[in-house]
Amino acid sequence: MSQHDNNHEHHGIGYGGLTLVWLGLLALTSITVSIAGISLGEYTLFVAMGIACVKSILVVNYFMHIKFEEPIFKVFIGISLFTLVVIFILTYFDISFR
Amino acid sequence: MANGTVALEEKSFYEESTNRWNKGILAWIFSTDHKRIGLLYLYGISAFFLVGVLAGILMRLELIAPGKDLFEPQFYNQLFTLHGVIMIFLFIIPGLPAIFGNFFLPIQIGAKDVAFPRLNLLSWWIYVVGAIMALISIVLPDGPLDTGWTFYVPYSVRSGTNISLAIMAAFVLGFSSILTGLNFITTIHRMRAPGMTWFRMPLFGWSMYATAWIQIIATPVVGITILLVVLERYFGIGIFDPTLGGDPILFQHLFWIYSHPAVYIMILPAMGVVSEIIPTFARRTIFGYKAIAMSSLAIAFVGYLVWAHHMFTTGISDTSRIIFSLLTFIVALPSGVKVFNWVATMYKGSIDPKPPFIWVMNFIFLFSIGGLTGLVLGSLATDIHVHDTYFVVAHFHYVMFGGVGTIFFAALYYWFPKMFGRMYNIKTANIAAALYFVAFNMLYFPKFIMGYMGMPRRYYDYLPEFEAMQQISTVGSWLMGITMILIFGSLIYSMKKGKKAHKNPWGGVTLEWHIESPPTLENFHEIPTVKTEPYDFSQLKEMDYESK
Numbered sequence A: 001m002s003q004h005d006n007n008h009e010h011h012g013i014g015y016g017g018l019t020l021v022w023l024g025l026l027a028l029t030s031i032t033v034s035i036a037g038i039s040l041g042e043y044t045l046f047v048a049m050g051i052a053c054v055k056s057i058l059v060v061n062y063f064m065h066i067k068f069e070e071p072i073f074k075v076f077i078g079i080s081l082f083t084l085v086v087i088f089i090l091t092y093f094d095i096s097f098r
Numbered sequence B: 001m002a003n004g005t006v007a008l009e010e011k012s013f014y015e016e017s018t019n020r021w022n023k024g025i026l027a028w029i030f031s032t033d034h035k036r037i038g039l040l041y042l043y044g045i046s047a048f049f050l051v052g053v054l055a056g057i058l059m060r061l062e063l064i065a066p067g068k069d070l071f072e073p074q075f076y077n078q079l080f081t082l083h084g085v086i087m088i089f090l091f092i093i094p095g096l097p098a099i100f101g102n103f104f105l106p107i108q109i110g111a112k113d114v115a116f117p118r119l120n121l122l123s124w125w126i127y128v129v130g131a132i133m134a135l136i137s138i139v140l141p142d143g144p145l146d147t148g149w150t151f152y153v154p155y156s157v158r159s160g161t162n163i164s165l166a167i168m169a170a171f172v173l174g175f176s177s178i179l180t181g182l183n184f185i186t187t188i189h190r191m192r193a194p195g196m197t198w199f200r201m202p203l204f205g206w207s208m209y210a211t212a213w214i215q216i217i218a219t220p221v222v223g224i225t226i227l228l229v230v231l232e233r234y235f236g237i238g239i240f241d242p243t244l245g246g247d248p249i250l251f252q253h254l255f256w257i258y259s260h261p262a263v264y265i266m267i268l269p270a271m272g273v274v275s276e277i278i279p280t281f282a283r284r285t286i287f288g289y290k291a292i293a294m295s296s297l298a299i300a301f302v303g304y305l306v307w308a309h310h311m312f313t314t315g316i317s318d319t320s321r322i323i324f325s326l327l328t329f330i331v332a333l334p335s336g337v338k339v340f341n342w343v344a345t346m347y348k349g350s351i352d353p354k355p356p357f358i359w360v361m362n363f364i365f366l367f368s369i370g371g372l373t374g375l376v377l378g379s380l381a382t383d384i385h386v387h388d389t390y391f392v393v394a395h396f397h398y399v400m401f402g403g404v405g406t407i408f409f410a411a412l413y414y415w416f417p418k419m420f421g422r423m424y425n426i427k428t429a430n431i432a433a434a435l436y437f438v439a440f441n442m443l444y445f446p447k448f449i450m451g452y453m454g455m456p457r458r459y460y461d462y463l464p465e466f467e468a469m470q471q472i473s474t475v476g477s478w479l480m481g482i483t484m485i486l487i488f489g490s491l492i493y494s495m496k497k498g499k500k501a502h503k504n505p506w507g508g509v510t511l512e513w514h515i516e517s518p519p520t521l522e523n524f525h526e527i528p529t530v531k532t533e534p535y536d537f538s539q540l541k542e543m544d545y546e547s548k
């Protein structure tokens, strides 16, 4: 092996930052659990999905380090998410028009 | 490895191990060499394929006359499930990427190996573990599963057979597929030789790239879905069970969100192989290189958007039926782009009809029938009539077997001399291709007619009016069995006894034809610098090829 391309630096937010993100995730989880008992009518789904989105943004950016990576990774994740959204929308064409 | 001596460089990968065992099975099953791993897949996948063929022939035997002939209805159900599961999960999905992708993708882009050789070996091991789990599920006391390869709820939740283990096997096999995809995407992004720009990459590489994306994005969906079935069986979580507020149709949505793109995991690599073989034997650069490359990506993307065409009769909403029917027709566009470009490549070429080319002609014919009957199924009104009949069975055999299966053989005949350094008998190969064509159409064409007349799929019995056609089909299955014996027999013989192959027997110009047959451990003496587009046949003048 002649190539070593490990020379890009590992920046991040350090242990303190990571702990903060972790606490944030725990807080969001407890919100999810506590509002599960409250009837929000048709907003239930949106609230639950909203919280889940915030949590995954935190995990993807900090724990999975995407915030500090090259743009190509962001493009890849963007394409995957876009596909997922399209799949959701198409499924709703069935569920909501039945 | 440091600069090898001349003596070292002339050894082929068969003679040089990547681990501490020099010889024997351990030197193979723990090898991280992409070529050895490709061959390991070849042996495993071919073995399962033959088991699947045997199950198919047995089913056809039961159908030789109306009424019960050989076995009980339950055994027929288990046979078609076994046949479907083997053919889909163990043969056709991993087939081309795992065998030929592993062996040739790195070579075609000028690399020594894939980006993650150990992960590559792991993916083979995961394949083996998944396959063993599937085999165990057959022999355990409750018996092989009987749901069909689609595991539809509610039956898969209720059936008393070994569903859970078989489903876990499919789950594990999915991981193998994901790892292969991950490896290929990274390899293509990071390991291309100097000068090998994206648009100088052989089209097989493009098709592997598109395939790898589907493997990564879609496979987890089916993994989770079938895990939910297991949870439903053990804990009654109610996600698919209507009495608990669940929705059985949701299973079909989730299942096909993977399994439809999975048909593109099967066909895209096959289309890539076709785009390699046609220029080589027409001695002409491919027509519309960029259009073919981009149509692979387009197929991969549009392939995500059509899954509900498997569900037109399940009671999904009319709005979605119309949308999915429309989207289905759109997939025909990029597929059409490819077929027209291939035909245009042959136009005014100097065609040399060697066996790989003849197999590709088989492909174009059979796949076109499969693809066009797909449009019959994709249009709502006609689908209502032929849904779940033999018409569908004929359609998917024409696309999967006639399309991808045919290209499996085409690829084998094309790259055999490179992989094994030996040549097979051309005449036998031609006879096999002709026999295959006859057998195939005998076996499956009657199924279109029977399906149109109303013969349902997955039945072990039928009305007397179908007898003649069922028998033609059964005789076709025997002929197909003979063809398989001929193909595998002659190739296995040639692996050992065939005459030494020239390093470029066909006059191909992509990178694999520039190196030794069989290749050395690191493929290239030194990493090549690429200066031309992939199918530039003017370089053939300076190359060493057989008819010179």
Ligand code: HEM
Pocket: B052, B053, B056, B057, B059, B060, B080, B081, B083, B084, B085, B087, B088, B091, B092, B147, B148, B149, B150, B393, B397, B400, B401, B405, B443, B456, B457, B458, B459, B460, B477, B480, B481
């Ligand atoms: C000699 C070769 C083959 C024969 C004789 C054969 C025959 C059959 C028969 C008789 C059925 C059951 C039809 C029914 O009752 O519904 C069937 C189903 C099926 N075959 Fe094949 N087949 C062969 C090769 C293949 C190949 C190469 C593939 C895939 C690449 C394949 C994939 C399937 C699938 C997915 C099913 C559906 C199973 C299910 O209903 O769950 N077959 N085949």
